[in-house]
Amino acid sequence: MKTVGHRNPHPITLHARAGALEEFGRFNDAVHSLGRTRILLPKGVFRLSHEEADRQKTEGIARGMALLAADRDQGASGATRQGQK
Template structure:
Protein backbone atom coordinates (compact mmCIF):
# COMPACT_ATOMS: atom_id res chain seq x y z
CA UNK A 1 0.00 0.00 0.00
CA UNK A 2 1.32 3.41 -0.93
CA UNK A 3 0.63 6.54 1.12
CA UNK A 4 0.31 9.80 -0.79
CA UNK A 5 0.24 13.14 1.01
CA UNK A 6 0.67 14.03 4.63
CA UNK A 7 -2.79 15.08 5.82
CA UNK A 8 -3.55 13.69 9.27
CA UNK A 9 -6.96 12.58 10.46
CA UNK A 10 -8.13 14.93 13.19
CA UNK A 11 -9.69 13.57 16.37
CA UNK A 12 -13.33 14.30 17.12
CA UNK A 13 -13.64 16.54 20.16
CA UNK A 14 -16.30 18.49 22.02
CA UNK A 15 -14.49 21.81 21.72
CA UNK A 16 -14.41 23.43 18.29
CA UNK A 17 -11.17 24.67 16.79
CA UNK A 18 -11.07 27.67 14.46
CA UNK A 19 -7.93 26.30 12.81
CA UNK A 20 -9.64 22.98 12.01
CA UNK A 21 -12.72 24.81 10.71
CA UNK A 22 -10.55 26.93 8.40
CA UNK A 23 -8.69 23.82 7.23
CA UNK A 24 -11.98 22.09 6.45
CA UNK A 25 -13.23 25.13 4.54
CA UNK A 26 -10.03 25.23 2.46
CA UNK A 27 -10.37 21.50 1.73
CA UNK A 28 -13.99 21.99 0.65
CA UNK A 29 -13.02 24.89 -1.64
CA UNK A 30 -10.29 22.80 -3.27
CA UNK A 31 -12.68 19.90 -3.87
CA UNK A 32 -15.09 22.26 -5.63
CA UNK A 33 -12.28 23.51 -7.87
CA UNK A 34 -11.87 20.04 -9.38
CA UNK A 35 -13.16 19.75 -12.97
CA UNK A 36 -16.44 18.15 -11.91
CA UNK A 37 -16.72 19.66 -8.43
CA UNK A 38 -19.85 21.60 -9.39
CA UNK A 39 -21.65 18.75 -11.14
CA UNK A 40 -22.70 15.21 -10.40
CA UNK A 41 -22.81 14.41 -14.16
CA UNK A 42 -26.27 12.87 -13.74
CA UNK A 43 -29.21 15.12 -14.72
CA UNK A 44 -31.75 15.88 -12.01
CA UNK A 45 -34.88 13.83 -11.99
CA UNK A 46 -36.28 10.43 -11.15
CA UNK A 47 -35.22 7.62 -13.43
CA UNK A 48 -36.90 4.22 -13.70
CA UNK A 49 -35.04 1.35 -15.33
CA UNK A 50 -36.18 -2.18 -16.12
CA UNK A 51 -32.79 -3.73 -15.33
CA UNK A 52 -29.59 -2.90 -13.52
CA UNK A 53 -27.82 -3.10 -16.87
CA UNK A 54 -30.03 -0.28 -18.20
CA UNK A 55 -29.23 1.84 -15.15
CA UNK A 56 -25.50 1.15 -15.50
CA UNK A 57 -25.65 2.03 -19.20
CA UNK A 58 -27.39 5.34 -18.43
CA UNK A 59 -24.84 6.17 -15.73
CA UNK A 60 -21.93 5.42 -18.08
CA UNK A 61 -23.43 7.57 -20.85
CA UNK A 62 -23.92 10.50 -18.46
CA UNK A 63 -20.37 10.15 -17.18
CA UNK A 64 -18.95 10.09 -20.72
CA UNK A 65 -20.93 13.20 -21.68
CA UNK A 66 -19.76 15.02 -18.55
CA UNK A 67 -16.11 14.07 -19.07
CA UNK A 68 -16.26 15.14 -22.73
CA UNK A 69 -17.79 18.49 -21.78
CA UNK A 70 -15.08 19.03 -19.13
CA UNK A 71 -12.36 18.19 -21.67
CA UNK A 72 -13.81 20.61 -24.23
CA UNK A 73 -14.09 23.34 -21.61
CA UNK A 74 -10.38 22.99 -20.83
CA UNK A 75 -9.40 23.63 -24.46
Protein backbone atom coordinates (compact mmCIF):
# COMPACT_ATOMS: atom_id res chain seq x y z
CA MET A 1 0.00 0.00 0.00
CA LYS A 2 1.37 3.40 -0.98
CA THR A 3 1.22 6.42 1.28
CA VAL A 4 1.25 9.71 -0.57
CA GLY A 5 1.72 12.85 1.49
CA HIS A 6 0.68 13.55 5.02
CA ARG A 7 -2.31 15.65 5.90
CA ASN A 8 -2.27 17.75 9.03
CA PRO A 9 -5.84 18.22 10.26
CA HIS A 10 -6.83 21.64 11.47
CA PRO A 11 -7.00 21.93 15.25
CA ILE A 12 -10.40 22.42 16.86
CA THR A 13 -10.67 25.97 18.19
CA LEU A 14 -13.37 28.24 19.53
CA HIS A 15 -12.87 30.75 16.72
CA ALA A 16 -13.37 29.93 13.05
CA ARG A 17 -10.55 30.61 10.65
CA ALA A 18 -11.31 31.91 7.19
CA GLY A 19 -9.02 29.39 5.49
CA ALA A 20 -10.63 26.39 7.19
CA LEU A 21 -14.12 27.68 6.43
CA GLU A 22 -13.21 28.23 2.79
CA GLU A 23 -11.70 24.74 2.55
CA PHE A 24 -14.84 23.20 4.04
CA GLY A 25 -16.99 25.14 1.57
CA ARG A 26 -15.05 23.70 -1.37
CA PHE A 27 -15.29 20.19 0.10
CA ASN A 28 -19.03 20.57 0.73
CA ASP A 29 -19.65 21.82 -2.83
CA ALA A 30 -17.67 18.90 -4.27
CA VAL A 31 -19.59 16.32 -2.24
CA HIS A 32 -22.97 17.80 -3.17
CA SER A 33 -22.07 17.97 -6.86
CA LEU A 34 -21.47 14.19 -6.93
CA GLY A 35 -25.19 13.56 -6.48
CA ARG A 36 -26.06 15.59 -9.58
CA THR A 37 -23.63 13.81 -11.91
CA ARG A 38 -24.07 10.63 -13.91
CA ILE A 39 -20.78 9.24 -12.56
CA LEU A 40 -21.62 5.86 -11.10
CA LEU A 41 -19.52 5.29 -8.01
CA PRO A 42 -20.22 2.32 -5.77
CA LYS A 43 -21.45 3.09 -2.28
CA GLY A 44 -19.57 1.87 0.74
CA VAL A 45 -16.10 1.94 2.22
CA PHE A 46 -13.33 0.30 0.23
CA ARG A 47 -9.65 -0.34 0.86
CA LEU A 48 -8.11 0.11 -2.56
CA SER A 49 -4.66 0.70 -3.91
CA HIS A 50 -4.24 3.90 -5.91
CA GLU A 51 -4.33 1.89 -9.13
CA GLU A 52 -7.56 0.10 -8.12
CA ALA A 53 -9.18 3.38 -7.07
CA ASP A 54 -8.21 5.01 -10.38
CA ARG A 55 -9.62 2.04 -12.31
CA GLN A 56 -12.88 2.15 -10.32
CA LYS A 57 -13.21 5.90 -10.91
CA THR A 58 -12.47 5.57 -14.63
CA GLU A 59 -15.03 2.77 -15.03
CA GLY A 60 -17.66 4.84 -13.22
CA ILE A 61 -17.01 7.86 -15.43
CA ALA A 62 -17.16 5.68 -18.56
CA ARG A 63 -20.51 4.15 -17.49
CA GLY A 64 -21.90 7.61 -16.76
CA MET A 65 -20.76 8.94 -20.13
CA ALA A 66 -22.31 5.93 -21.90
CA LEU A 67 -25.65 6.57 -20.15
CA LEU A 68 -25.50 10.26 -21.08
CA ALA A 69 -24.74 9.42 -24.72
CA ALA A 70 -27.63 6.94 -24.80
CA ASP A 71 -29.98 9.56 -23.34
CA ARG A 72 -28.86 12.11 -25.94
CA ASP A 73 -29.32 9.59 -28.76
CA GLN A 74 -32.86 8.84 -27.59
CA GLY A 75 -33.62 12.56 -27.34
CA ALA A 76 -32.23 13.24 -30.82
CA SER A 77 -34.18 10.38 -32.40
CA GLY A 78 -37.37 11.58 -30.68
CA ALA A 79 -36.84 15.10 -32.05
CA THR A 80 -36.44 13.82 -35.62
CA ARG A 81 -39.58 11.71 -35.30
CA GLN A 82 -41.55 14.75 -34.13
CA GLY A 83 -40.21 16.79 -37.05
CA GLN A 84 -41.40 14.15 -39.53
CA LYS A 85 -45.02 14.29 -38.34
